[in-house]
Amino acid sequence: MLYRIAAGWPSSAATLERALQDARFVECGAHQEKSVGWIEPRGQEHGALVEVVARQWIMKLMIEVKVLPASVVRRKVDEQVEQIEASTGRKPGKKERRTLNEDVRLALLPLAFTKQASVMVWVDPVSGFLVTDAGSQAKADEVMTWLIKAVDGLVVQLVQTQQSAAGTMAAWLAAKEGPRDFSVDRECELKAADESRAVVRYTRHALDTDEVSQHITMGKMPTRLALTWGSRVSFVLTEQLQLKKVAFLETVFEGSPGASGDTEDDAFDADVAIATGELRKLLPDLLEALGGEALPA
Numbered sequence: 001m002l003y004r005i006a007a008g009w010p011s012s013a014a015t016l017e018r019a020l021q022d023a024r025f026v027e028c029g030a031h032q033e034k035s036v037g038w039i040e041p042r043g044q045e046h047g048a049l050v051e052v053v054a055r056q057w058i059m060k061l062m063i064e065v066k067v068l069p070a071s072v073v074r075r076k077v078d079e080q081v082e083q084i085e086a087s088t089g090r091k092p093g094k095k096e097r098r099t100l101n102e103d104v105r106l107a108l109l110p111l112a113f114t115k116q117a118s119v120m121v122w123v124d125p126v127s128g129f130l131v132t133d134a135g136s137q138a139k140a141d142e143v144m145t146w147l148i149k150a151v152d153g154l155v156v157q158l159v160q161t162q163q164s165a166a167g168t169m170a171a172w173l174a175a176k177e178g179p180r181d182f183s184v185d186r187e188c189e190l191k192a193a194d195e196s197r198a199v200v201r202y203t204r205h206a207l208d209t210d211e212v213s214q215h216i217t218m219g220k221m222p223t224r225l226a227l228t229w230g231s232r233v234s235f236v237l238t239e240q241l242q243l244k245k246v247a248f249l250e251t252v253f254e255g256s257p258g259a260s261g262d263t264e265d266d267a268f269d270a271d272v273a274i275a276t277g278e279l280r281k282l283l284p285d286l287l288e289a290l291g292g293e294a295l296p297a
Contacts, residue, residue: 008153162291169222179289185226
């Protein structure tokens with residue numbers, strides 16, 4: 001997901017490092033249901049929270065939650081309700097049942113398994129882009145919330161384009177040709193805008209066909225479309241302007257030093273340099289293909 005930094009970005013990585021230190025990740029306590037905080041992108045304990053590679057800034061947010069199956073909680077609450085009914089002859093009301101539910105959750109939390117998920121954040125301070133690898137808007141919003149908490153005065157906005165992604169993808173499919181430097185691949189999802197909400201999905205299927213064009217003519221709009229940029233990076237573009245399934249093709253690594261035998265630090269630096277180096281060129285081309293960036297008023 002691609003954001004534009006509108007204001008308040010720290011002038012140096014050291015300043016951002018200090019800001020994130022107060023929100024360093026700590027694992028959930030015994031009775032704590034969720035914990036969120038920043039961790040070391042390199043995975044080295046007590047390391048830096050902001051890594052700078054080839055002038056690109058990399059951060060990583062960790063989200064940990066205690067997993068309590070609803071069925072287990074419900075069963076324990078039902079057992080307590082039955083005990084109350086048997087001993088008092090009355091049936092607990094909704095308010096008392098809610099209290100029982102909270103008490104049961106609190107009692108079970110120390111025994112619950114924990115589930116962790118991390119989200120990488122990449123900032124290009126020169127272009128003013130901020131990118132997260134969050135898989136959903138809700139998770140991306142959580143990342144932005146914690147970043148804005150840490151950085152006083154930070155303002156970020158989702159990147160918008162002059163032309164809608166769905167409308168532009170429909171035009172590419174109708175023309176049976178992608179924009180300059182992009183090729184249309186073999187995956188697509190089309191959805192009807194009417195009350196039927198009919199969905200057609202193509203996987204490993206040629207899209208330059210009359211059948212696909214007919215779906216477009218009948219009003220179905222692309223919600224996802226697989227593309228390849230410059231024979232170097234493949235991805236799926238969504239109607240919300242998200243890039244999914246990003247993959248770097250073999251041509252990206254031709255002439256690049258291999259990671260074999262390198263230290264973990266060297267491998268991290270190489271991965272970051274290659275990924276950000278390609279995406280820094282891809283993103284402007286993609287925005288141009290969508291009519292250019294729509295700057296906020």
